[in-house]
Amino acid sequence: MAKKVAGVFKLQLNAAEATMAPPVGPAFGQRALNGMEFVKQFNARTQKQKGYIVPVVVTFYADKTFTFEVKSPPAAVLLKKATGIQSGSAVSNKNKVAKVSVQQLEEIVKAKMQDLNCDTVEAGVSMIKGTARSMGIVVE
Amino acid sequence: MKSVQYINLTLSVPEEIYDLAYGVISDYRTRGIEEKFDELVITFDYDYFTAEIEADLLAQLRMIDNSISIKGKEIIEEKNWNAEFEKNSPVVVVNERIGIAPEWKLNELNTSLKIIINPKMSFGTGDHATTRLMCKLMEHSVKPDSNWIDAGCGSGVLAILAIKLGAKSVFAFDYDLWSVENTMENLILNDISNEIQVEHAKIENIKLPPAHGIVANMFSNLLIASMEKFYNSLKDSKGVLIISGILKYDKTDVIKSAESNGFKLINEIFEDEWVALQLAVRC
Numbered sequence: 001m002a003k004k005v006a007g008v009f010k011l012q013l014n015a016a017e018a019t020m021a022p023p024v025g026p027a028f029g030q031r032a033l034n035g036m037e038f039v040k041q042f043n044a045r046t047q048k049q050k051g052y053i054v055p056v057v058v059t060f061y062a063d064k065t066f067t068f069e070v071k072s073p074p075a076a077v078l079l080k081k082a083t084g085i086q087s088g089s090a091v092s093n094k095n096k097v098a099k100v101s102v103q104q105l106e107e108i109v110k111a112k113m114q115d116l117n118c119d120t121v122e123a124g125v126s127m128i129k130g131t132a133r134s135m136g137i138v139v140e
Numbered sequence: 141m142k143s144v145q146y147i148n149l150t151l152s153v154p155e156e157i158y159d160l161a162y163g164v165i166s167d168y169r170t171r172g173i174e175e176k177f178d179e180l181v182i183t184f185d186y187d188y189f190t191a192e193i194e195a196d197l198l199a200q201l202r203m204i205d206n207s208i209s210i211k212g213k214e215i216i217e218e219k220n221w222n223a224e225f226e227k228n229s230p231v232v233v234v235n236e237r238i239g240i241a242p243e244w245k246l247n248e249l250n251t252s253l254k255i256i257i258n259p260k261m262s263f264g265t266g267d268h269a270t271t272r273l274m275c276k277l278m279e280h281s282v283k284p285d286s287n288w289i290d291a292g293c294g295s296g297v298l299a300i301l302a303i304k305l306g307a308k309s310v311f312a313f314d315y316d317l318w319s320v321e322n323t324m325e326n327l328i329l330n331d332i333s334n335e336i337q338v339e340h341a342k343i344e345n346i347k348l349p350p351a352h353g354i355v356a357n358m359f360s361n362l363l364i365a366s367m368e369k370f371y372n373s374l375k376d377s378k379g380v381l382i383i384s385g386i387l388k389y390d391k392t393d394v395i396k397s398a399e400s401n402g403f404k405l406i407n408e409i410f411e412d413e414w415v416a417l418q419l420a421v422r423c
Contacts, residue, residue, distance in 0.1 A: 009174065009175075010175040011173065012162060012175065013173075014170075014172065020222065020261050021144075021146060021183070022216050023172045023173065023174040025261075026216070029222060029224055029225070030224075032225055035222050039263075040263060047359055053166045053173075076161075076162055076163025076164075077162055077163055077166045079163070131160065135160065
């Protein structure tokens, strides 16, 4: 029989660098979950994404156990890394701050494919293009 | 323990622009973010979060959406966040010989070798697979009167086990202050004092003394980066290196690094998705 889900919470954490400091400690502690177990597993699983902030969705159960899923870094973060810009444009429809190639977008889509609500790389590129436009990044 | 403080900054942010907001927030040194409905709670170290940082962050976020506003700021004092869970800390039987329990459950332990670990937000209660795997590999590796190093000692469980298995001394260290404090408390509970030296240090910055054995339950990247340092400590004694904190998917990379630094693989054991490796200096 499936375990009874007691709730879900979502954090964004620095890959491979989680500690029991907030937000992890309070998020797990207030639900009487084993935060130390989470820190060990999260850091081990995200070693290769070090340097990125990554979303993690934690599902906890009535028996005080939990599971979690690490998602790919946010598209805006990946776009900034790809283009090397410090920040997006204040007036994104007028001031363009960087350029990104379709090939770079495809790389981002491949990294995020499992989390994007689409079936093909082309569809994913269209979605990431929208984020790029909002940041004042021109797609070439 | 030094008092540590954090700031929780709660921002009103429309959920549909979270992704763009993360693009901005990732430029600042945060501890992490908790997502709530149309609300982001960002945690900063208290010393880092100045009025300038706050003003700059808000200005950058308002370039995305001018409606973003601060809903609240709260100072958070460091404490043992794991306390509720720790009240129910389990009795762990590693095998027929070795068991781990908190002081208040010691009478439930029937093994011949008993380790008392009162948990306090440090890793190593025995509840995690990697601690049990490390204990199993140590059981037949620790020789009488040998000198050991416990790198990333957490609760001190492995250092204590080494002494109980006959080691003469252990040099234990951890970068985390909670762990250093907890190790010292657990040494007293186990009637160990002079045999284990505990230090607050990062492996990147420490010079390891010569030893007959090293235990390190850390992470793959850190283990790989420390391999040369481990070898230099063990080369004269042709000692043994026991490591874990390694997911089975990362095992090949760790073994490759160990072999290119003068070690050979002696044994590997698994539990769930975790692996522990026993390596020896190549003769």
